[in-house]
Structure formats: C-alpha cells, structure tokens
Amino acid sequence: MYGIVDCNSFYASCERAFKPNLIGKPIVVLSNNDGCVIARSKEAKPYVKMGAVAFKNKNDFKKYGIHVFSSNYTLYGDMSSRVMSIISKYVDDIEPYSIDEAFFKLKNVSGKEAELIGKQIKDDVMQHLGLPVSVGIAASKALAKLANNIVKKYPEQTQNVYVIGTDEQRIKALKWTRIGDVWGIGRRLATKLKEMNVDKAYEFTLLSDELVRNKFSVVGLRLKRDLEGKPTIGFEEVHDKYMIATTRSFPNVVSDLKEIEERVATFANSCAEKLRKQKSECSAAYVFLKSNRFGKDYVKLGAMVHFGFATSSSITITKGVLEKLREIFKVGYTYKKAGVILVSIKPNASHQTRLFGDENPKHQLLMRTMDTLNDKMGQGKLKLANQDIKRTWKMRQEHLSPQYTTRLSDIITINCK
Template sequence: MIALVDCNSFFCSVEKVFHPGLNGKPVCVLSCNDGCIVALTPEAKALGLRRGDPIFKKKDIVQHYGVKLFSTNMYLYAAMSKRVNNILRSAVPHSEVYSIDESFLYLDGLEKYHDLEDYMRGVVEKVRLYTDIPVSVGIAHTKTLAKIGSKFAKQYKGYHSVCMIDNEEKRRKALALFDLSDVWGIGKQTLAKLNYLGIRTPLEFADKKESWVRSHFSKPGWQTWKELNGISCIDTSEVAQRQTICTSRSFGNLVTDYDALQASVASFAASCANKLRGQHSLTSAVTVFVSSNRFREDLTQYSNGQTRILPMPTSDTIEITQAALSVLKEIYREGISYKKTGVILGDITDASYIQQNLFDEVKNRPERMQLMKSIDALNHRFGLRKIHLAVEGEEKQAWHAKSEFRSGNYLSDLKEILTIQI
C-alpha cells in the first residue's frame, strides 16, 4: 500500500503557525512580487477570492473582511517542509518527497503489525503536534488512487484526515464521485479529449478496455488508466525530474540599466543551475527572455528571447551563466524599461550519462564540478547565496521583488528568529 501525505493549504498553514491569531480567519499568500494570490485558506475562498487573482483587483474584499496578506517566503516554507518530512521518514521504512507539500510513503509490511488507517492517523497527529501543520492522507494500491484518497480526506471531516481505498467497492465509489479534471495525470488537453469521447468521470475512463485506451492515448494516459484500475506503474522519480527548468520574475521596479538587468539574468541562471544539480541532471540549451511592461501603454513595448546551445551537457553555474549573459547581450535594447527577465534550461539529461566532446574548451571540468558541489554544500549550510558570482550583485537591487508582506526566516536565519513579548 502507498500513502500520499498532503499538507493542507501549506503556504498559508506555515504562516498561521507563526501567527496563531489567524486561526479561522481568511489568509492569502501572494507571489514574490505581491502581484497575485498563489495560496489561500478556505475562509478566503468563501469570500470569493481565487488562486491567480490579481490582488489590486481585490483590494475592496481584502480591506472589508480584514484578509491577512503574506508574501511568498520559500526559505521559510522549505524549512518547515523539511521538518514535516523528517517526521514522515521516522514513521515508515521508505518515503519519497514529491513536492514541497506532498510525500509518498510506502507502507508495505506495516499491515502485519498495524491497522494502516489508525497508524497514519497517529502520524497525522504527530505532524500536527510537532509542527502545527494539518495534513491529509490517502492510502491505496497506486499513487494516483492515493492522491484521490487524500483529497477526499481533506474535503470530508468524517474521514478524520485519512481515507483508505483498499478494495474494489471503495475504488469504484471513489472514481464515480471524483472530479475527472482533478485526477493526477489528466491535464487540460487530455480532459478535453476525454470529454469529446463522452467520458465524464474517472470511473467511466477506468472501465474502458485497455485496447481502447492504447488506441486513443499515449503512454501517460495509459499509465493513468492502469493506476485508476489499481495497477501501480508510475515511477515518481521520473515524473518529478523536470524536463525544463525556468526561473523568472517580474521586477519590483522597472529596470533600464544594463548592469541591473545583467545581475537579474545571472541570478536566475545560478538558481536554475542549482535546481539542475539538485535533480542530478545536465542541460544543453540555455534560453533567456526579456520583456517590458505590457500594461504600460505609455512606454515603448519590447520582448525577445533566444536560445544558446552548449557544446556539451553541463550543470556548471559559471558555464550556464556565461551562456545566459551572452544571449542577453544579443537581445538587449537600449531605451527600454524592462519589467521581467527569465532563464530557461532545456534539453535536460541525466547526469549519469555524459556525452564527451573531443573539442571541449573547459579543460578542468572534473575540478569545476567538484567546486560546484563544495559551493552547494556551503550555501546549504550557511544560507542561500552566501557564495555567489559577483555579476549577480548584492541584495536589495531595483529588480528584486517587492515582498512587502514577507514573514521572517524564523527557522533558518538567526537574524530573523521569532521574538515574543511576555
């Protein structure tokens, strides 16, 4: 059996941990630049707020109902996620982090000694006791069914945070009641195709013959069909590894200076390289794009982007940054007020398989990779960007996000540790 542990409204829940007076009140977490809503509590949804809403259009609701706003603080959320996952790892023999707020737990063997529902409710209580983060758990024979179970556990209080789909009757009932658009692995295009073929529920899809599914859908659709039928076949490690990595951001203020624009691109390139090494991958293509503020009709509009193909796959921050900056030089135009830049890494491959190049200009590549590992270890220990390229610039630059409502890094920075008044 597999359990999917999902933290409820995770970003908002973390903020509420350090602001306990907000329990039962509407809370929204905004994007890094305080532009739109990226997470919200059920109380905020009840007011008509939705994820993706531009916050300036909802000012009246925010002010009238006293909605508490926070800027996204990924350092804080990642630190709390680590604490939750440490508790989960101590509870089961094997766990797998899928995202910052979701983890799969493998329960094989535990059924000999425990009632799995009661055991996982004990884990839920332990997470709540140690972190004050509410979680919902789905238990099933496949990861897709476990995800469905976790959503039922979150939606209906009668499950007491744990929903187990462990037999045919429960599976068919769950698939008949669940929204097809919410099934893991069914995106907009697949949903439109299923609806066109007359399928409206997950159960109708699961009841189709395998030959029919193979004739109408590619491998991902066939895998989803098998998972819905209780046949485990999805390797989450393959799903989690991204085929493209992007870091982009709208600026807190318009930028006209080339040096500031260069610093933003260098910083985003370094962030992409860090993520790339984190998933043990390499890239062969670096794309950079820039754009002005399309909402400012009084300003000259401009947007452009180009891709640079690298001579051989790499995850070297220096090499990736150099490629990104060379692209920026080609697409930069003077006299433009820039609102956004971004870096995208594509053509991603596994770092275990490297195609060597006889004419590789980087002669000390093994030493450079060891340098990257050392820098990553130091930054992990002492804080992100403690060691970075000089071209990235210092803190508090014009292109940095506003983040006017950001909470402190209470769990990772002694300078911002939480203080209380007695």
C-alpha cells in the first residue's frame, strides 16, 4: 500500500510548535524580504489572500489580529527533516515530495494494519514535534493523495487518518472528487476533460485506455490506472539538480555597479557551494539584472557565460559571471533584483581533463579547504576577495522567529519551579 503524510499549515504550525499560545489564532508567513504572503493558517484564510502584498495589508493584519512571521527556512527545513525521520521508522520506503509532504510505501499489510501505522505516525509527529499532520493511505499514490484530501475535508470524522481499503471505498471517493482536484490533473487537462463531460474522477476512470493514451499521453494513462487501484506511478529516484540558482531582490534599489558586483559575486559563490555539495560541476551560467517592474523604466538584462570547461570552483564561476555582468550593465537605471543560474550541470566523477584550456588543479584543493572551514566555523566565514568581508547582506526579515532547533543561543529556556 501507498500513503502520504501532509503537514497541516506547515510554516504556521512550525511557528506554533514553539509558541503554543498562537494555536487557533490567524498566522501568515511572508516571502523573502517580507514581500508577500506565501503561507496562511486556516484562521487567516478568510481575511488574507495568498500572494497578498505585505505592506498593502498591514492594516488588515492589525484589524483581524493576524500574527505575521518572516520566512524562517532554517527552522522549517530542520523540522521537515525531523518529520521525514519519524516517518522512516514506520515504513518500508519513503519519497519526500515537498518540504511538508512525503509519500511512503507499506509492504504486506492489511487495511487495518495500515491505518494503525498511519495513526502511529500522526501521534509520533505530534508528540515529538508538535506538528499536526494528515495521513492518507490506499493501493496507489494517486488514491493515497485522494484519501489525504478526504482527511483535509473531514478531519474530525477521520481523526486525520483515512484508508481507502476496499473497492467500494475507492469508487465512493472517486465519485466524490472533482476532476480538477485529482493529483496530477492540471488546469488545462481539467478543462479538456470537462469538455468531454468528465466532471468527477470516477468518470475519468470509465474512459477507455486507448482514448486516454491518445488524448493525454502515457502520463494520463498511468494516472487513470493509479485511480483504478492498479499502482502504476512508482517512487521517483532522487536526482541531483540540473539547474542551481541564487536570486534575490535588493532591500533598496541599487544603481552602483560596484555594489551590484559584490551582490552577484555572493550569489555566484553560493551557487558554486551548492554545486560542490552535490558533487557536480557546470560549464555555463546565466546572470541577470532587473529593475523594479512597477517603475517607469523597467529593464531586464541577462546573458550566458560559457567557461570553456566544467568547473565547480567559486573563483572561476564568480570571475566569469562578473565579467559578463559588466558587459550587460547599463548606466542610468536603478536595479531591484539580480541572480545567477548554473546550467549544463553533470557529476564531477565524469570530469574530462582538457590538455589545453582546463582550470588550475589547485582550485579543487582550495575549494575543499574553504568548504571544510566554513562547515566548521559557520557559513560565510571564509569569502572570496570580491565579496565585502565587513558587509553582511541580509534580507528584510522584520518578523523573523528564532532558529529554535539549529542555533544554540535560540534554544528555548524552561523555568522549572
């Protein structure tokens, strides 16, 4: 059997886990630089739309007593890792699907046994992390996702765990589910199916295999069979990233090239560190600059950088990116955002040394030393010379909560009397 664990209102729940006085109160979490709303608790949904611009909704936050938090990705990432660790104790295989969701597989268990395991996972996550989760279990991944939707709709009746264990339950669930709510059915596909008078998931399963394959390719056919209770969508292997990007908006608009160079150098170095962490190298990068899109003179500049060989050296990557940045930079504009994207990525184990035009082999030793020292001393302690050593660039995070689980100084102190 397959299952999925979905953390309810994950970002808000992470904040509540360390501030239980916020349970039942509306919470929103903001994007980088406190730009817009990217997460809401159910209590905040009637008052704030997803994507709402933060500064335009300050009065509504205050009016409805909404608690506002800046994105604390260090905390959320660590809590996610702990959730995955707990799930792994109970299942035969696990596939993290997002920061707050994971599919799992159970072998040789009955529906009742699967339900018991689901309840154990739910209780364990709540006991050790204080995070509420929903668990859906069925014969396939698509049906497990559907079971999870039922839990979200009826949390009290299901006690946050639901198993589609019989064909009768499967058909009932399919007849209840609108086609647009099926996992894997996008907006365009849902529109096409509705034009064919397919409004419910059950009606989709009644279509012939040949019709589904011809109209919606083999991907649609796999989904249909999954909904029929024939597991066809398997677990995906975890692959290294084929693109690595670091992009940020500046706290204020910037027009000085030197200031932008320092920022872009930091982005390039960050990308190179991620590249080395997954034991890969790249042969090209894309660098871009954008002005404020809401300003009068909007401009977007960008260009590819080709290194001529595969590399993971911060020195090589940063040098090439800065040279290209100087080429595309235009005087007379104020810029709000910049970024670096590494492309043409492959494993470093397949590196082919070039007789002419390869980089200095000493770079590899230097990068290993830098990474080792930064791991021990803290990220960003060692920098390249084109980064400002005294200046630490930070995102606007006026509502940032402590990093309770990863920073010693932020650990909660309990006064026991």
